[in-house]
Amino acid sequence: MTGLELRSIFGGLLELAVLAGAAVYAGLVLTNYRLAEARVRPRIDLHDPARSAERLAVWLGVEALTLGVRVGTPIFGMLSDASADVGDWFLARVHQNSRNQ
Numbered sequence: 711m712t713g714l715e716l717r718s719i720f721g722g723l724l725e726l727a728v729l730a731g732a733a734v735y736a737g738l739v740l741t742n743y744r745l746a747e748a749r750v751r752p753r754i755d756l757h758d759p760a761r762s763a764e765r766l767a768v769w770l771g772v773e774a775l776t777l778g779v780r781v782g783t784p785i786f787g788m789l790s791d792a793s794a795d796v797g798d799w800f801l802a803r804v805h806q807n808s809r810n811q
Contacts (some may be wrong), residue, residue: 743772
């Protein structure tokens with residue numbers, strides 16, 4: 711094997727590991743989003759910094775998801791209303807054109 715092939719294999723494995731980590735993190739955030747106690751700010755323990763960093767990262771993900779849902783809900787509501795208005799307009803126009811023919 712050449713060095714180029716090894717770099718390509720290593721790069722693919724690295725991408726796969728990052729993708730798997732992102733999937734696990736997303737799963738943790740979605741799981742904790744459904745729990746009420748996940749919205750309480752986590753306590754930081756200086757004697758266990760890795761676990762504290764994990765809790766903080768998941769909590770930040772839950773907060774970001776909560777913000778996204780709060781902002782996205784009214785936007786999707788407006789888009790739904792606009793879509794219904796466009797549909798009504800289109801159907802009225804088609805109905806009017808079918809009368810004229």
